Amino acid sequence: MELKAKSDLYRDGDVVDWVYFPKTCLLSLIAGWNARGVETSMVGSEGAAGLVEACGSRKSRSNALVRVGGQAWRAPPDLCRDLALTDSDFAAAVLKLAELQLAEARRAGYCQTRHTAPQRIARWLAESIERSGLNPLPVTQDTIAATLGLARTSVTMHALELQRQAVIRYRRGYLEIADPERLGKLSCDCRAYAARQRSDIGLEPATAKDNLDLQRRKAGARG
Numbered sequence: 001m002e003l004k005a006k007s008d009l010y011r012d013g014d015v016v017d018w019v020y021f022p023k024t025c026l027l028s029l030i031a032g033w034n035a036r037g038v039e040t041s042m043v044g045s046e047g048a049a050g051l052v053e054a055c056g057s058r059k060s061r062s063n064a065l066v067r068v069g070g071q072a073w074r075a076p077p078d079l080c081r082d083l084a085l086t087d088s089d090f091a092a093a094v095l096k097l098a099e100l101q102l103a104e105a106r107r108a109g110y111c112q113t114r115h116t117a118p119q120r121i122a123r124w125l126a127e128s129i130e131r132s133g134l135n136p137l138p139v140t141q142d143t144i145a146a147t148l149g150l151a152r153t154s155v156t157m158h159a160l161e162l163q164r165q166a167v168i169r170y171r172r173g174y175l176e177i178a179d180p181e182r183l184g185k186l187s188c189d190c191r192a193y194a195a196r197q198r199s200d201i202g203l204e205p206a207t208a209k210d211n212l213d214l215q216r217r218k219a220g221a222r223g
Contacts, residue, residue, distance in 0.1 A: 003027075005069035005138065009049055010060035016050040018074040025070030026132050028147060029101065030063040031108075037063060038112060038149040041104040042124075044131025046203040050077065052098045055084040067147060068132060068139055096201050103197045111190045112149065118158045119188035120148050125168070125175070126183050126191055136176035162186075 003025045010016060020027065020043075027043035040062065043049050049064045054077035083090040111120060121144060129135045145155045162168045167179045167186070177183055184191065198204050 001072055001074060003066045003069055003072050005066055005143070007066040007069075009064040009066065010062075012060060012063050014060045016053045016058050016060055016077050019048055019050040019054050019077055019080050020064075021048045021051075021073040021075070022132070023071040023073065024132055024134055025066060025072050026068035026128055028065045028067040029105075030065055031105075032063075037146070038108065039067075039147045040108040041101045042067075042127060042131060043101075044128075045133060046131060046198060047097050047100065051080055051094055052101065054078075054080045055094050067143065068128065068134070068137060070132065070134065070138075096203050100197060100201050100203050103201075104194065107190055107193060111188060115188035115190065117148075117150055117154050118161070118186065120150075120190075121155065121158050122162070122167075122183050123187035123191045124148060125177060126180065126187050127194060129177050129180065130195075135180075136171065136174035138173060139175050140173070 003020070003022075009018075009020060009027065022043055022045055024045070027049045028039045029041040029043065029049065030037040031040050032038060043064075050060065053060055058077060058081075080090075080094075084094050085091070111123075115123075124144065124147060125137070128137055128139070141155045141159055142152060144150070144159075145152045148155075159168065162183075163170070165179075165182070167177070167182050169176050169178050
């Protein structure tokens with residue numbers, strides 16, 4: 001199925017009606033909302049939104065938003081819960097996801113207070129192409145500002161500097177990463193931290209489509 005950018009999936013406290021498995025889209029798990037909301041975890045092709053809650057209380061513990069539109073699968077929460085209770089491989093995948101999202105949420109506050117805006121912008125863009133498989137990305141400066149809790153003017157200023165350095169370029173509503181290696185070097189160390197966590201836990205975006213396809217099929221996920 002196609003998920004459109006800026007679509008709300010859940011609000012904090014909502015009953016989880018579907019579990020979403022991104023394919024090419026990116027989802028944000030957000031603490032707070034509107035101008036005060038800040039992303040605590042990015043969900044790409046390595047993970048899912050609502051899966052942990054579906055196997056527990058069935059209530060969302062954060063706000064969930066489609067940050068970058070694209071393709072996803074979805075599955076009924078009751079089926080996911082039943083599988084977690086009867087299929088050891090599926091249960092292991094749920095625990096891995098819970099561990100990853102907890103690690104990212106713990107790191108988010110540190111990143112916001114310890115790293116500069118240019119470092120955070122570079123990190124988010126680098127992770128976005130890694131975890132969605134998309135380049136160029138259908139994102140705007142407003143999207144980046146809202147995700148990172150930054151002023152729009154700040155994002156514009158730093159994006160212009162990235163353009164000047166030929167790291168990124170814009171074309172008709174898309175942001176292309178022209179020099180991913182350089183972008184990685186400009187990122188804060190949270191990018192390396194996140195990559196290390198995904199590797200240690202075993203949820204790598206590069207292999208996510210292969211690793212999770214079986215779990216999605218078991219869960220009756222529909223495109």
